[in-house]
Amino acid sequence: GQQLNQSPQSMFIQEGEDVSMNCTSSSIFNTWLWYKQDPGEGPVLLIALYKAGELTSNGRLTAQFGITRKDSFLNISASIPSDVGIYFCAGSLNDYKLSFGAGTTVTVRA
Amino acid sequence: EPEVTQTPSHQVTQMGQEVILRCVPISNHLYFYWYRQILGQKVEFLVSFYNNEISEKSEIFDDQFSVERPDGSNFTLKIRSTKLEDSAMYFCASKSYSPIGELFFGEGSRLTVL
Numbered sequence: 001g002q003q004l005n006q007s008p009q010s011m012f013i014q015e016g017e018d019v020s021m022n023c024t025s026s027s028i029f030n031t032w033l034w035y036k037q038d039p040g041e042g043p044v045l046l047i048a049l050y051k052a053g054e055l056t057s058n059g060r061l062t063a064q065f066g067i068t069r070k071d072s073f074l075n076i077s078a079s080i081p082s083d084v085g086i087y088f089c090a091g092s093l094n095d096y097k098l099s100f101g102a103g104t105t106v107t108v109r110a
Numbered sequence: 111e112p113e114v115t116q117t118p119s120h121q122v123t124q125m126g127q128e129v130i131l132r133c134v135p136i137s138n139h140l141y142f143y144w145y146r147q148i149l150g151q152k153v154e155f156l157v158s159f160y161n162n163e164i165s166e167k168s169e170i171f172d173d174q175f176s177v178e179r180p181d182g183s184n185f186t187l188k189i190r191s192t193k194l195e196d197s198a199m200y201f202c203a204s205k206s207y208s209p210i211g212e213l214f215f216g217e218g219s220r221l222t223v224l
């Protein structure tokens with residue numbers, strides 16, 4: 001199956017800092033997605049990307065779909081305490097399956 | 111706001127017992143999924159279901175697993191004879207006809223196999 005490599009695995013950041021994480025894949029995807037998971041909850045969709053090269057924003061979040069269709073990054077600007085959580089990238093070729101990265105755990109120092 | 115609901119939120123069972131996890135997807139959605147997440151690990155795809163049949167399944171989804179949509183609202187995952195390694199959070203998800211990005215997850219059912 002498709003392998004997604006997500007980095008960094010974890011990060012500690014100061015409130016107000018910008019955050020960046022990325023995902024690479026061994027194979028191409030037609031869709032890249034970024035989810036956030038809070039403890040004891042299911043993943044919540046943050047941003048969906050459908051075209052190679054696409055750059056999309058959602059508030060303080062910005063994500064890009066790499067030109068090669070094998071990578072994506074997520075930026076969080078001016079982090080706040082509620083940004084704490086685990087961020088997962090996910091990729092899909094079709095309607096039937098998402099492959100997830102291993103996650104980036106973000107902890108914000110107040 | 112419509113949401114995917116799952117029951118039970120937590121189930122503890124003995125190894126070898128059968129378990130049924132239940133999900134009520136969002137009402138106008140057409141595609142249904144089960145994913146699982148072993149504690150501290152990534153979310154893994156199990157199975158997708160569309161038009162009353164399995165459309166894709168992973169190697170995790172062996173003969174011990176089955177899914178069913180017994181009526182117009184419920185979507186169930188059955189594990190016939192649970193093993194210790196089945197302990198995980200199981201997430202149901204659904205989407206409408208829109209691209210796969212619009213996948214809505216439930217809050218999960220935690221299964222603990224003793």
